[in-house]
Amino acid sequence: MSLRENGSVEDQKSRGGRLRWWEWLLLVLGLAVMAAQAALASPLKSAAFDEEYHLAAGYAYLKTGDFRMSTSHPPLVDTLGALPLLLLDTITLPTDHPSWAASDYFIFSDVFLWQANDNAQEMLVYGRIAIIALAVLLAVVLFVWARQMAGPLAGWMALALAVFEPNLIANGRLLTTDLGLALFMTLTMWRLWVWLERPSRRNLILTGILAGCTMAAKFTGLMVWPMIVGVMALGRLAIGDWRFWRSRNLQSLIANLLMMAVAAYAALWAIYRFDVGLIPGSGFPLPIPAPFYPYSLWDTFRVIEEQPKAAFLLGQVSDRGWWYYFPVALALKTSLPLLGLTAVGLFIAVKDKGWGKTAVLWLPPLLFMLLAMTGRITIGYRHILPVVPFLIMLAAQVGKRLASRDWRFWPADNRQSPIANLLVLFLLLWHISGSLRLWPHQEAYFNELAGGPENGSRLLVDSNLDWGQDLIFLHQLLLERGIGEVYLGYFGTALPEKYGVVYRPLPGFMRFTAGAEIDAYNPYTPPPGWYAISETSRRLGLMLQNTDVYAYFQDKEPVACAGYSICLYRVEYPAGMPVDRVVVADGRSVADIPPEELGVVDGRLLIAKWVQPPGEIYPLGEGFARPEGFVPVAANFHGAFELVGYVLAGGETAVSPGQSIS
Numbered sequence: 001m002s003l004r005e006n007g008s009v010e011d012q013k014s015r016g017g018r019l020r021w022w023e024w025l026l027l028v029l030g031l032a033v034m035a036a037q038a039a040l041a042s043p044l045k046s047a048a049f050d051e052e053y054h055l056a057a058g059y060a061y062l063k064t065g066d067f068r069m070s071t072s073h074p075p076l077v078d079t080l081g082a083l084p085l086l087l088l089d090t091i092t093l094p095t096d097h098p099s100w101a102a103s104d105y106f107i108f109s110d111v112f113l114w115q116a117n118d119n120a121q122e123m124l125v126y127g128r129i130a131i132i133a134l135a136v137l138l139a140v141v142l143f144v145w146a147r148q149m150a151g152p153l154a155g156w157m158a159l160a161l162a163v164f165e166p167n168l169i170a171n172g173r174l175l176t177t178d179l180g181l182a183l184f185m186t187l188t189m190w191r192l193w194v195w196l197e198r199p200s201r202r203n204l205i206l207t208g209i210l211a212g213c214t215m216a217a218k219f220t221g222l223m224v225w226p227m228i229v230g231v232m233a234l235g236r237l238a239i240g241d242w243r244f245w246r247s248r249n250l251q252s253l254i255a256n257l258l259m260m261a262v263a264a265y266a267a268l269w270a271i272y273r274f275d276v277g278l279i280p281g282s283g284f285p286l287p288i289p290a291p292f293y294p295y296s297l298w299d300t301f302r303v304i305e306e307q308p309k310a311a312f313l314l315g316q317v318s319d320r321g322w323w324y325y326f327p328v329a330l331a332l333k334t335s336l337p338l339l340g341l342t343a344v345g346l347f348i349a350v351k352d353k354g355w356g357k358t359a360v361l362w363l364p365p366l367l368f369m370l371l372a373m374t375g376r377i378t379i380g381y382r383h384i385l386p387v388v389p390f391l392i393m394l395a396a397q398v399g400k401r402l403a404s405r406d407w408r409f410w411p412a413d414n415r416q417s418p419i420a421n422l423l424v425l426f427l428l429l430w431h432i433s434g435s436l437r438l439w440p441h442q443e444a445y446f447n448e449l450a451g452g453p454e455n456g457s458r459l460l461v462d463s464n465l466d467w468g469q470d471l472i473f474l475h476q477l478l479l480e481r482g483i484g485e486v487y488l489g490y491f492g493t494a495l496p497e498k499y500g501v502v503y504r505p506l507p508g509f510m511r512f513t514a515g516a517e518i519d520a521y522n523p524y525t526p527p528p529g530w531y532a533i534s535e536t537s538r539r540l541g542l543m544l545q546n547t548d549v550y551a552y553f554q555d556k557e558p559v560a561c562a563g564y565s566i567c568l569y570r571v572e573y574p575a576g577m578p579v580d581r582v583v584v585a586d587g588r589s590v591a592d593i594p595p596e597e598l599g600v601v602d603g604r605l606l607i608a609k610w611v612q613p614p615g616e617i618y619p620l621g622e623g624f625a626r627p628e629g630f631v632p633v634a635a636n637f638h639g640a641f642e643l644v645g646y647v648l649a650g651g652e653t654a655v656s657p658g659q660s661i662s
Contacts, residue, residue, distance in 0.1 A: 017152070027143065027159070031136050034163040038132045038173035041440030042125050046471035047113070047494040049463065049510070051175045055127050056109035058082030058175075063093055065273055069105040071296045072303075076216035076271050077180030080134070084126040091123065092116040114495050121498070127175040135172030138183045139163055142389055145190045146396035154399030160428055161338060161392045164435040166445035171382055174443075177218040178382040184214040185364065186389040188224050189231070193360045196235055204256060208263025215264065216271045219297050220383075223371050227364040229257065234359040268293060304376060310543040311378045312461045317540065317547050321378035326369060329381045332450040332459055334391070335434050337427035341395035349397045361397075365390040380463030398424060443469065444564035453564045457535040466535040466565035468492020471499040473562035474532055478502075481560070481568075483530050489550060490566070491534035501532075507591065508534065509543045519589040520610035523549050524600045531569040532562070549591045579605045587613040 019027065057069040058078030062085075067075050085091055094100065094116040099107035113120045139162040147155030162168060171179045188210040195203035211228065214221035232253060269275075272290040279291045288294075308319035313328065322328075331339070349358040365387040372384050402421060438445055444453040444465050451458075456465045468491055478486065478501070488503035490496055493510055496503055505512040506521055533553055541549035558567035582599055584590050590598070590608045600606050 023152075026156075027140075030159050030163050031139060034139055034169070034172075035132055035136050037169050037435075037439055037442075038135060039129075041169075041442075042128045042132070042173045043121070044440050044472055045173070045469045046499050047120065047124055047492070048174050048176070048467040048469045049492050050467075051124060051127075052109040052113045052493055053105055054078045054081060054175050054177065055085075055123065056112040057105060058127070059085055059091070059112070060093060060095075060108075062086075064095070067272065067275075067292055068100075068103040069108060070292075071103065071105060072300050073177050073218055074216040074221075074268075074271070074293065074296070076184075076213060077131075077134075077177040077218070078175075079271075080180070081127045081130045081175045084129045085123060088119075088123065088126060110493070114498065120495075124175065128173050131171075131175055131179055132173055134180055134183050135168060138168070138172075138179070138186060138389060141183070141186055141190055142392055142396075145186075145193070146393055146399070149193070149393075150397050150400035151403050152399075153403040154396040157341075157399040157424075157428070158392050158396035161341075161395055161431060162389070164432040165338070165388060165392065166335070166435040166438060166442035167333060167381060167385060167388055169435060169439075170443035170445070171385055176382070178385045181214065181218040181221055182386040182389055184210060184217045185221060185224055185227075185368075185386045188214050189227065189360055189364055189390075192228060192231060196232070196360070201259075204259055205263045208260035209267045211260060212264035212267030213271075215293075216268050219300055220368075220371065222297075223368055226367055228260065230363050230367065231359045232256070234356040234363065237356050265289065308544060309377060309379065310540050310547060312536075312539045313378070314459055318378075319544055321376045323373045325378035326372040326381075326384050329460060329464065330369075330384060330387065332446055333381045333464060334388070334447065335431045335445075336447045336449060337431040337434075338391055338395055341398055341424070341427055342391045345394040345397035348401055349394065352400075361390055361393050380467075381460075382463050441563045443467065456564060457539060461536040461539045466491055468494055468534070468565075470563035470565045471496055471501055474566050475500040477560055477562045477568060478532075483568075486530045486532045486568070487526070489531070489533040489537040491536035491540075503532070506531075506533075507542050507546070507549050508537050509540070509545075513542055513545060516610070516612070520608075521549070521589070521591055522606065522608040523552055523591045524595050524598070525573075525606045526552060526571050528571050528573060531571055532566050533569060534566050535564070538567070546589075546591055573605055577603070577605045579607060581607045581609070583609045583611060585611040585613055 054073070054077070057073070057075065058080070059082040060069045061067050061075045061079050062082045070078060092112075094108070094111050097108065097111050097116075099105075099111060113123065117123065139159060142162045143155045143159040146158035168179070168182075171182075188207060191203060191207040191210055195207050207228075211224050214224045236253070269289040272292060274289070275292065276287050276289055277291045278284065278287055280295045282295065282298075309321075311318050311321050311325070313322055313325055346358075346362060349361060355362075368386055369384060375383075377383060402424060434447070435442060435445070438453065441453065443463070444456055446453050446456040446459065446465075450456065453465070471490075471492075471494055474496075478484075485502045485504065487506050488496060488501065488508070489506040490503075490508040490511065492508075495511075505515075505517050507513070507518045512518055531553070533550055538550045538553050541547045553569055556569055558569055561567040580599055580601065584593065584598075590610055598606065598608065
C-alpha cells in the first residue's frame with residue numbers, strides 16, 4: 001500500500017537526511033528550552049484539580065499491580081507519571097484505609113496525597129518530571145516527522161512551534177493524561193505514515209503497538225482506529241484505486257488492520273500485566289485478556305452520560321454543554337500565528353499532494369474535534385490537546401515552500417516573494433513571544449482575538465484558566481500585602497493550608513461544598529474583609545449546586561490576582577449604612593434563600609446569622625419578644641461570617657423575613 005512517488009526527485013529532496021553537529025546542538029537547545037519552561041514552572045504551581053487522582057492511581061498500580069484506582073482512565077500515563085516517585089525514600093500508600101477496599105479513588109487519592117504523606121508538593125513535582133519528558137518526546141517526534149515529510153526547514157518550524165506552544169507547555173507539566181494521549185496519538189499517526197510510505201511488517205506491527213498505547217493513555221484514544229481506517233482508505237483513493245473495496249486490496253486492508261489490532265491489544269494486555277478474567281458486571285461468561293479495560297471504559301462513559309456537569313462559555317452557564325464549545329476554545333486559546341500557518345500549510349499540502357495523500361495530517365484532528373463536539377464534557381481545551389500536534393504538522397508544511405522559494409499558489413503567480421519569508425519569521429516570533437511573556441502561567445493563555453489572559457475568565461474558565469494551580473502565588477501575594485487571613489472561595493482539590501494560606505472557607509468546589517461555614521455564607525452583602533476568589537468559582541459558584549453564589553463579585557474589579565486564576569477583593573461598606581439582621585434556622589443555606597425572601601434591600605447591609613435546625617426565623621432588635629417554650633440556640637450559632645469589630649453608625653433596624661415581606 002505504498003503511497004510514495006517512487007524515486008521522484010521531489011520525494012528524495014523532501015527527506016531531511018542526517019543532522020549535522022550544529023543541528024544536533026540546536027535541537028538539544030530547543031528541547032532544553034521546552035523542558036526548562038515546564039520544569040521551572042512546576043515547583044511554582046500547586047496541585048491542579050485532577051493531579052491527585054492520577055498520581056494516586058499511578059503509584060498504587062506501580063506498587064501493587066492492582067488497577068482498582070484506574071477506573072476513569074487507563075493506567076499507562078498515570079503509571080509513567082508515578083515512576084519518578086520511586087526516587088523518593090518514604091512514601092506511604094494507605095491501602096489499609098477503607099477507601100482502598102471500596103475502590104473509591106476520590107477519597108483514596110485525597111488521603112494518599114494530603115494525609116498519609118507530608119510532602120505532597122514534592123511528590124507532585126517528581127511526578128510531573130515524567131510528563132515533561134513526554135512533552136519533550138512529542139517535540140522530537142514532530143521535528144523528525146516534519147523533516148521527513150517536508151524537509152529540514154519544515155522540521156525546524158515544527159520544533160519552534162512545539163517548543164513554544166503554550167498549551168503543550170502548560171499540560172506538559174501537569175500530571176494528567178492529556179499530554180500523554182497527544183503524544184501516543186501523534187506517534188501512531190507518524191508510524192502509520194511511515195508504513196504507508198515504506199510498507200513492511202515491522203512498521204505495521206509498530207503502528208499497532210503504538211495504537212495500543214494510545215488506547216491505554218486515555219479512553220478517547222480509541223478514536224485512533226477510525227483515524228487509521230480513514231487514512232488508509234483515503235490513501236488508496238489517492239492513488240486512483242476507486243474500487244479497492246471490490247478488489248484484493250480489500251482483503252489486504254482487512255488483513256493489515258487485523259494485524260495492527262492484534263499488536264494493539266497485545267500492547268494493551270501487557271500494560272494491564274497480562275491479566276485475564278471476566279468483565280465485572282457484564283454477564284459475559286468467558287474470560288478475556290485485560291477485562292478491566294472494557295469494564296472501566298463502559299463505566300466511565302455511563303457516568304459521563306448520567307451526570308450533568310456545569311460548564312461556562314462566553315458568559316453563559318450550562319449543565320449540558322455546547323456542540324460548538326471546542327471550536328470556540330480552539331479559536332481563543334490557540335496562538336493566532338499557529339492558526340494562520342496551519343491554514344496556509346493545509347492549502348500547500350493539499351495543493352501539492354491532494355486530499356488523500358495528506359489525510360494523515362488533517363483527518364485525525366478533524367475526527368477528534370468531531371468526537372469532542374458530540375460529548376458533554378465541555379470544560380477545557382486540554383480535552384482537544386491531541387489536535388495541536390497536527391496543527392503544528394500542517395503549519396510546518398509552509399517550510400517546504402520557504403526552502404524552495406516557490407510561492408506559486410496559483411498558476412498565474414510565478415513570483416518568488418521574499419516578503420513571505422519575512423512574514424513567516426514574524427509569525428514565528430509572535431508565537432514564541434506570546435508564550436514566553438506569559439511564563440509561568442501558560443495555562444491561562446488566550447490569544448489576541450480573545451483579549452489575552454486578562455479577559456480569559458469572561459470567555460472560559462475551569463482548566464482553560466483556573467484549575468486550582470495558583471495557591472503558592474496566592475500565599476506570596478498575601479505576604480506582599482501584609483494580609484494575614486482571607487475569606488477563600490477556592491476551586492480545586494488541594495489543601496490551601498498546605499501552601500501556607502490562612503483562610504476562612506467560603507463555598508468552593510470541590511472541597512468546601514457543605515458544612516456550617518458554607519451554609520452561613522451571605523452572598524448578598526458579604527462581611528467586610530479580604531476575599532480571594534477563584535475565577536472558576538466566581539463564574540460557576542458551587543457548580544450545579546449554586547452557580548450564582550459569587551454574583552456579588554461578578555462585576556467587581558480585583559485588587560490583585562495570583563497568576564490569572566485567584567483574584568483578591570476588598571469588601572467594605574460606608575460607615576453610616578443602615579443594617580438589617582436576620583437569623584436563618586430553617587435548614588437552608590443562606591445562599592439558597594432568594595434575596596427578596598431573606599429581606600435584602602438595596603442600600604442596606606444585611607447581617608445573616610445561620611443556626612443549625614430545627615428552628616425558626618425570629619425578628620431581632622427592639623420589640624423582640626421570646627415566644628413561649630423558646631429554646632436558646634446561641635450555642636449553635638456559626639459566626640464565621642459575622643461582622644467582627646464592625647462599627648455601626650446611625651440607627652439599626654432589625655429586619656426578618658417575617659417582618660419585611662409578609
